[in-house]
Amino acid sequence: MTATSLRTHRCGALSRSDAGQTVRLGGWVHRRRDLGGLIFIDMRDRDGLVQLSFDPRWTSLEVMRRAAGVGVESVVLVEGEVALRPESARDTSMSTREIEVHVTGFTVAGPADTPPIPVARKENEALPAEELRLRHRVLDLRRPELQANLVLRHRLLQRARQTLTDLEFLEIETPILTKPTPEGARDYLVPSRIHRGEFYALPQSPQIYKQLLMVAGYDRYFQLARCFRDEDLRADRQPEFTQIDLEASFVSAEDVQLVVERVLVDLWHVADVRVPHPFPRLAFQEAMEKYGIDKPDLRYDLEIRDLTPLVGADSAPFVHEEVATGGRLRGIVTPGGAALTRKALDGLAALARDARAGGLIWARRTAEGWEGQGVKAVGATSLDALGGQAGDLLVAVVGADAVTSPALHLLRGELIRLAALPQRRAHAFCWIVDFPLFEQDPASGDYLPAHHPFTAPHPDDIGRLASDPGSCRALHYDAVYNGNELGSGSIRITDPETQRHIFGLLGIPDRDIRRRFGFLLDGLAAGAPPHGGFALGFDRIAMLLAGAPSLRDVIAFPKTTAARALFEGAPTPVNPADLTALHLAVRSDD
């Protein structure tokens, strides 16, 4: 239903099959070319461009005059006949370049001031500074690139709705004004006018609500949920963001993963990518061992190897010392890496040093054998035992896994880049499973939930919950794509006693458990089905599929890295009277 009482078509939708038709159009002046006796205007709407042709043969003098005076970005209403362009002036690379509109009627409906930033850019013309793009967001949003991003975003949201609806999930909204949760990220707080000194919080996620919906018998829930976290931002992090949030009852972890895979495969299909599935599963430990990180980029095969068994008599003393204190010698053999320059190796060494992994050990494999400083460190005999092929490069670090893993992850990425290793696949999804249930605070030794405190322990590990919590795995899983975490989920604790026990392990006093999570525990005690769920970071998915460099390019009105909205100007001071009504006073002394 493109046609309205003011227009018959969208500009970008016209093609040669419309030739001869009289049309009415509404759109924006993209560019104007005034040849004196002839005027051409490129007119734009969300579908694309069409050329308007003003010629005294079919255009009145009055309309010629108006067309000559219209500024770019003005909104105009046009009437005319679609015509094939003269043979000499046709460009078939774009369907709309075969045709033009012979204008007979022309009104400037919305004149525009000269735009402070350009919408129509020349080839290779740089984008304005992002600050200006955010300040003049309406103009920036007119750019065809951003319009394409937001159209894609819409189609992805609709696809997610459809897929989950087909899978019998119910879309249920949960409150935006909710209860503060002292754990996790900082909450955005909203003061209550009616209740002096009391506050709502904006949800960091609908976690507890969706669990309670399972208890309430809704079986399968989803929501395109807005979430809010008052933390410092990054290119891939906004203070308010959208999750595809879902939860299902009577499910195993594999059941949830199957649903999420369906959603992801369908979303990638919207972007014309066919994804093979089921996705491979990788245990957390295995991911750390082979890739040094829990979100490996599996587009490349390069893996980390444990070289500790090779350490022998002629290995350097510092290697023996690290191994004796529980460290390991781990490295990466890069085919063709021996061609890397000394400067590139110095760069890798700096990377290792920045990751606090100490010195980088390296060696090149030539036709004669291994060469380089690594021969001394690892030992000639040990390296011979490693084997390898001429052209290989070994880089290695020695120390505790907690240090070497992150360092090797960075080294792996850099080696892939430097050696220009081929991608084995362009779209590498995987599941990371068997996460640890707790992380130990390195300073205090306290146990913290690795994810959130509602995650169920792995049934095989429940026996060690009290004796050795650090070794317990969780029924928690992450979806990973090309080295990006797309989302995470888990099977939840449904036994109120277990839930209380976990809260206790986390050091939350009994009275606080009651105050903070009473409504959850009461819910679990009301007859809770086994359930679990997932949350996908939708903005990041849209960013990846749009090929955008920043979340800000897939969000209509985003915030800056200082959480400011430059366009509308938020946050902002408020009237003292409004503060008084909320029982608030602003301190200026700190």
Add this chain to the structure above:
RNA sequence: GGGGCUGUAGCUCAGCUUGGUUAGAGUGCCGCACUGUCACUGCGGAGGUCGCGGGUUCGAGCCCCGUCAGCCCCGCCA
């Protein structure tokens, strides 16, 4: 909370290394000419708090200190 980069005409940038006459270019904007352009073309013109404040100096866009804003990263983000 910490580190880095950037800030000069409406926009994109040069000028900063080595302080010194009137701060330039492209584009956009304004005016004139132009009947097949599509980055129209040609001629002419206007347009500057060099982010802001302080300091050094005979003299600061340039050096120093502070500050604001944007971006990137670390911390943080159960």
